Amino acid sequence: MARKIGSRYTAHQILGRGSAGTVWLGTGPEGDVAVKLLREDLASDQDLVERFVQERSALLCLDHPRVVGVRDLVVDGNDLALVMDLVRGTDLRTRLEHERRLAPEAAVAIAADVAEALAAAHAAGIVHRDVKPENVLLDALAPTGPGGAPPALLTDFGVAKLIDSPRRTRATSIIGTPDYLAPEIVEGLPPRASVDIYALATVLYELLAGFTPFGGGHPGAVLRRHVTETVAPLPGIPDELWQLIHQCLAKAPASRLRAAEMAARLQELLPSLSGLPPLDIDEHSEAAYAEEAEAEPAATTPAPLQEGVGAVPLVHSGAGPDSNRDTHTSMRVPGADELAGGAHGTARTPRATGEPRAGSARNQRGHQEAARRRRLKLGAAAVGVGVVVAVGGWLATSDSETGSLPAPGARYTTGP
Template sequence: MEFSEALGASYRLGKRVGRGASGEVWQATDLRTGETVAAKILRAEHASDPALVERFIRERSILIGLRHPNIVAVRDLVVEGDRLAIVMDYIGGGSLRDILDRRSTLSPRAAVDTTAAVFRALAAAHEKQVLHRDIKPDNVLLLPEWLVGNPDACKVTDFGIARMITDRPRVSTGLLGTPEYMAPELISTGDAGMPADVYATGVLLYELLAGRTPFAGPGTDFTIAYRHVSVEVPNLDLPDQLSALLLRLLDKRPQNRPSAADAAATLTAMRPRLDGVPALEPASAPEDFVQTERRPPRSGASGRPRG
């Protein structure tokens, strides 16, 4: 679908800068201030769903009120004909996915710094009872000064969007989310709370260190997803403290995972001890995944927060 240059009365679209499962991201100009912003224009099937549009309007204040240095700020919501757009701060340094595509792995210190920022963003959102539900490198954006000592140069985007789009009547056999990052309880029961965001961020940390997610490998999306439930996390050659935390983040029992705030604090505290530790060579998928001896309980979601 082609869009005209204008977006509502206040914005003018520039170039398209990204495309994902839920829609396209465009660089735009705020005509009132002259500032460059980003406009995420949702797919037509979402914009034509009256219930979804109503949900976005109802939760507009929640999205706009979610403010933290490590969160991409939502500025506005535009409902215009068959278009639904979320206007947010423009972050010009690309995403963590771009970094992984270029570098494959990060040093433990860089990975810890980046993941701590993600956890700080989650902690701020969880304090307001807002879940993310789709943490992955594609949803972590970077300022150009990333990795030069600026803790605020890493920003999480798309809070709440995944849940609002998927939290509708659906066929019960469908998978919601990205299989490589889905918590075991989400796969077992289809319901998850804050520990599922923590788990997905643990997967992200593993990927930054190893160049691959822990359970990626041959098979269908369902096969990959079910490995979160049924197999052990493949080992990485890491400093003991970092390895121990990674296993806690990826514990199959949600009650055993730390909170986002605790994970951020732990990562920040271990940062000085990782100076000079080199990045790992990209890991390949194991020839055989080791089956877990015990399966997680079928519940464990902590309430039903927003997002």
């Protein structure tokens, strides 16, 4: 059913839904457009509407081939909408759901496109703050690039910043998608350009591995892993590519590459990746998290949560997967004692197919069984040593009791 958006646009059909609003296929004076209509509760927030208007010029000025351009912002009654370029294709999350992981050349080509978009945004003083596969669109009508990858465009600039207003959240809250949040955000620091680099490196890791390096399980556990765990290497990719990913996932923001540097490095790596197949590694199953939940002692209850829709505690109250499609989740900033406690489980470790994951209950049971066998062997050896020592002691005692000296050349064994 068609609906008017302001005086210039008409929305015809829904293309998709997200936590911030609904995307419609629309028409305007210049032809087809995509209209992102924000939720009614956001449109009724006068403070947010004012911020929306303040951001208008910055968003409209962001013009780059790798950025989904914003054409207009509409504030009309209860409607608060972003009018954007229409990209004919799909988002990167949908492609991942169909293919699980991409060949390294295609993955790096897509990441390079997104890095170029971020470089343009950062040069304009804009931090995206919500880089993830859902916000990367693949243009199906444009010629494909390296590895058969369609051109990638980054969308939803400014949406996270608009929603994260002082009135809606507090300094003790986090807004974002847990799998892609940089450690400094988890620790309550203000987001700068480096948070986008961390998120993009996480997306690149996911394109190659089929899972994010710190994701899975309860959102609070995911947040802790970002701060406390070290990313595990990906087997089967060139060392130069791994070093780039590792550097961009550094805990210290200053250690990460800048967006323009990341884009240039990724472009340089493309020729060396030609023809490489997708990685053949096991995924971290949710069953493994269930095993970990059974093995780990219950965590202590945290302090009361701050106000906010969707706030979650930083304790594991039961196994269950995150939905990567959830965004702008409001979470309490963890205290120092909670972060010091370590993450629930470990960072995801890529491994050969069929090999148990380090830290899983299955792996732990194997280690426990091996330790039990070692104890039995040591116990048997100790019994043997005890017998020899006892015999030697008896011989020595017999000699001393009789007052006789050892025979010339005699040897006494008192141990192995």
